[in-house]
Amino acid sequence: MKTAEIARRYLDYFEKNGHTIVPSASLVTDDPALLFTVAGMVPFIPYLSGDVPAPYTRAADNQKCIRTNDIEEVGKTPRHGTFFQMLGNWSFGDYFKEGAIRFAWELLTSAEEDGGLAFDPKDLWVTVYEDDDEARELWLKIAGLPEERIQRLGKDTNYWSTGLPGPAGPCSEIFFDRGPAYGIDGGPATDDDRYVEIWNLVFMQYEITNVRSKYDFDIVGELPAKNIDTGMGLERVAFIKQGVDNMYETDQVRPVLDKAVELSGRRYGANHEDDVRFRVIADHVRSSLMLMSDGVTPSNDGRGYILRRLMRRAIRSMRLLGVEGPTFAELFTVSRDAMKEAYPVVETDWARISQYALAEEETFLRTLAAGSAILDDSVALTKKSGATAIAGSEAFLLHDTYGFPIDLTLEIAEEAGLSVDRAAFDTLMQEQRARAKADARSRKRQLADTSVYRDFRAKGETGFTGYTDLETESSVLGILVDGVSVDRAAVGQIAEVILAETALYAESGGQVADKGVIVGPGYELEVLDVQKPVPGLVSHTVEVTTGEVGVGQPATTVVDAANRRAARQAHSATHLVHAALRDTLGKTATQAGSLNRAGYMRFDFSWAQALSDATKSEIEEIANNAVRDNLEVTTRVLPLDEAKSLGAMALFGEKYGDTVRMVDIGGPWSRELCAGTHVSTSAEIGLINLVGESSVGASNRRVEALVGLDAFRSLAAERALVSQLTTTLKTPRDQLPARIAELTASLKAAEKKIAAFESKALADRLPALTATASTVGPYAVVAESLGAAASADDVRSLALQVRERLGSQASVVALGADVAGRPVVIVATNDAARAAGAKAGALAKAAAAALGGGGGGRDDVAQGGGTDAAALPAALSAVTGALGA
Structure with a gap:
């Protein structure tokens, strides 16, 4: 009997018995505490807990589930799988123990021609909670089972609760006896693989409180509406009905296993270790297929990480079976064909699913080739030295340089009888992330000698489209890791990426680099910095956050629009402040450096003395008047000599070619040579708030300002503070300085008196x-x-x-x-x-x-x-x- 046929019979039976057939919920649950739907009850939790009224009194379903807490057991036992299907029937305040037991027994033992599953009653055993006399008597009455085949077990196996206050109740489980060839006699209580649990009936009848553990709590009383929650493992029933030894040999899974056998040239059943690998492949390929059919894609965190781990375990198992090349094209196709009858979406969405599967395999095969040899050497050296753990630095090198996942390193080490210094690895990972995020700018000149850029620069200048576009499609011309040109970079690596074109602004003219990402087929790069290591060439320092990037691949640069907008405001504000300084202090106040980033600008200028408060206010007012006047911002590209003849000011530290870009704000009032990004009109700047003025050398001063929303927020905070002070001190705003000075003087005098008094009191x-x-x-x-x-x-x-x-x-x-x-x-x-x-x-x-x-x-x-x-x-x-x- 095929797996889909078992599910059909189950749902048909319960539909005939008044149950609403509920479609399977997605594997991706909306419960924030869960990554996946891990059990058949998950979609029904609001109804079982009473938080939401159930829309039906009886229901039945076939729920898709993913559970990876037992991933290490996959392939080693007949019943552990990461993806499984849970058949369930549910009663919300309708039938209770007698109905649940009667339905289960009738469906299991009825003849196939009558729509049943045709289990022989002599092969079935039952367990009940040790104190549940009612359930035991019902089994005797309804099923006519001999007393010795109804076993009483404790709370650890036959009592259900969430571990939290709320509904709970005893369970009754149904087991199939596979016969003496699979283990000793004695029933389910022997806890042997001979007795396979196929159905669990949960009788939610009590309200519990004072929960001290999952099995230690106080029963308040019976629930006003008792519920039934049952779960029958479809894969378990399938391998029994199909006469095979385990779930991996059922009709929905075995085709993948057989294809792996065919591709490897090895025989299933000849070697235990190989058999485990075949089963891992069969299980993980199907699980990956089902996860992707519900929209999960490979990534480095959350659900995507679980999917990536499953896929990479399957790939590695194929490698251990002697298959070096790609196999997913065939394995996933076979799994699709085995599952499409039950889940048509795997066929209708095949183009997308196969694209992700093949890209992931291609990426990881390269990772395996580079990392496995190094790890093998590390294992050998560790054993030779007599140590029992691979150094955390070795594991980090594999991850950071070769993109070799730490969980795979742990697995390989365990297979070799070793452990990994995980604490040291985690410390190195944290340090690396800190360096990548906070110190990218200090690394930008250390990554490569400029000679390494020659070949890239020889192909032409990097086209910059960011003046008009925030996204640009391009291609990867080169990749540098630690100053060395490489073909690709994998997840976790820091690299420099050279593109033909980019919308991302490279740091220059005082404007810091844009934030953003670079995306392409199967990969995403977080941009840490953008620089021009040699004239005309833009280099993007990135962290590979997803997939693997390779030379020749398509790449789309995506600018962080909000950050760019604020950076444009700050850069244009810098020009206005420069012009205001020259208006106020004269032409000798020449520019000596600047920095502008989103929401902030600073400007260094030649001046020998501190600016008075009145002068700072005047500069700020002139700049903001220019904002108010909504001056037009224009740019022109023209010969350098012509720009100079028009009075354009060259910025400090910049080198100019024969052709330059000139930026005017309000015509000649602010005219500078500048390659930065700017607003269209000065009003877009919003507001300029001078917040600091200080010395940065014997003859140089620095002004700092907040711009746009940052300026507004700063002024709003000051306004709130002043308002609070006027209210608290009951003093008009213009009298606050004098009042605060008076209070300060009084406080100091009082403190002196108190100290003198306390000293005398102690001496006395x-x-x-x-x-x-x-x-x-x-x-x-x-x-x-x-x-x-x-x-x-x-x-x-x-x-x-x-x-x-x-x-x-x-x-x-x-x-x-x-x-x-x-x-x-x-x-x-x-x-x-x-x-x-x-x-x-x-x-x-x-x-x-x-x-x-x-x-x-x-x-x-x-x-x-x-x-x-x-x-x-x-x-x-x-x-x-x-x-x-």
Whole structure:
């Protein structure tokens, strides 16, 4: 009986018995806690929990599921698969135990001609929850099973709950006995592969609370509406009905296995390790096909990573079977043909699915070729050295340089009887990501000697289309990794990519590089930096985030539009501020450098003294007046000499060819040679807010400004602060400076008075503190908490005075206080105490340990501190305890 036929019979049976047939939900669940639909109940959780009223009282379905927590068991047992189909029938407050048991038994044991599955009752066993007498009696009555074939089991196997407060209940499971050839007698309780669970009936009848674990909770009472949740494993029933040994040999899976046998030239059943590989291939190819049919694509995180892992495990298994070349074209086609009867989408969406499958295989085969040899050497060297773990640096090299996945390294190491220093690998990965994100600009000149760009530059200049376009289709002319020209770069690698054309702006003229991505067939690159290593050539520093990029492939540059818009605003604002500076300070205030990026600009200029507040305000006003006037921004490409004759200013540090680009804002008022990107009219800048002016050298100054929305947000924050101050201080805005100065002066005077008062108060306690001296061993000891103190110096002074009062006997003084919310302990010892072995530094450390901090000092006086002022009594006790030890 074919798998699809079993599913059809199941759904037909329950439809005839009043159940609504519900289509399978997608493998991609919308539950944020789950990557995939991992069980048949997942789509019904809102109904079972009562969060959403069920739209039907009875339902049945065949739900697609993906579960990878047992991925290492795939191929090793007869029943573990990553993709599986769960047949289920559901009752929402309708029938309960008797109905569920009756339906299950009738469908399983009815003759095929009557629409049943024709299981022989003598081959079936049942388990019930150990306290569920009702279910046991129903099985006896409905199925007529002998008592010995109804086994009672505990909560760990026969009680269902989510592990959270809510619905729960006992289970009853149905098993098929495969016979003595598969294991010992004794029923499901023997936990043997001989007895295969085919159907689980969950009776949701209780409300639980105080959940301490999945199997430890309190039952509040029975649910007002009891539910039935059942699951019959379609693949398990199929391999039994088809008379094969495992799910990998069923009609929907075996064709892939057979094709793998054909391609490898090896025989299935001849070698256990090869058999496991054949089964892994059969399972993973089908699982990958089904995931892609639900829209999942290979990637480096989330669902895409699971798919990529499945596909790459299949590819590697084929390699271990001796097949070096690509096989997915044939394996996926066979799987499609086996599954299309049940899931027509695998055929109708075949063009897209096959494109992703073949691209992924091509990429990973190259990765395997480069990485496997290196890993084999690493395994051999590790064993030779007597170590048991491959160094994390080796695993990182494989990942970073060759795109070799860490999970594959772990698997290969485990097969060789080794582990991998995963902690060291993770540390290196974190460091690499930090370097890639935060320090790309410092790497840009280290990646390659400029001579390596000659061949690329010889093919012509890189066309820049970014003045008018934010996306441009091009092709990959070259790839550099660590300064060496290579054919391709894989996931996780940092590389330089040379394109024929680009819409991404390369850093120049003070404008930082664009943000964006480069995409192509089967790959995506995050752009970390864009530079011109040699004139006329643009190099993109990228991190390969998806797939693998190769020379000659199509590539589309995609500019981050929002970032570009803000960068244009900042660059045009820089021109306006430059013009405003020259208007205010004169023509000698010449440009000496600039930087502009999204929302921010800075401008360095020649000037010998700080700008007054009035001058800064004037510059800011002139620039913003230009914004208000909505001046036209025009660009012209013309001979350098002509541009200079028109008064265009050349920017600091820029080299110009015979032909230049001139940018006018408001005509000649702002006229500069500039290759940067700009707004169309000055009003698009929005707002310029000067936020800083400082010295950057003996004769150079720097102004900084926020631009556009960043400028607005800064001013809005200041406005809110001023409003809060006027309200709190009950002072008009124009009088705030004077009022704050008055309050500051009053506060300082008050602080001085308080400090003097506290110091005197402490000094007045000298006689009383001296009187508290007690004898600890050979020492006279004063150990007291002073409460609050103005400063540690006051506590120290008082401790020294108490020590003097105690005279020549061996004396130790330990005084604690709360100084500005932090605990301090001062320890002082006299000559006689030190001669007897009492050292202030060691005693202060003991006190500090109790305070959760540190301390120490000289033998005669020392200080300890911490964070927990409430622990001062314990700290003082630690001092006396140390003296008495």
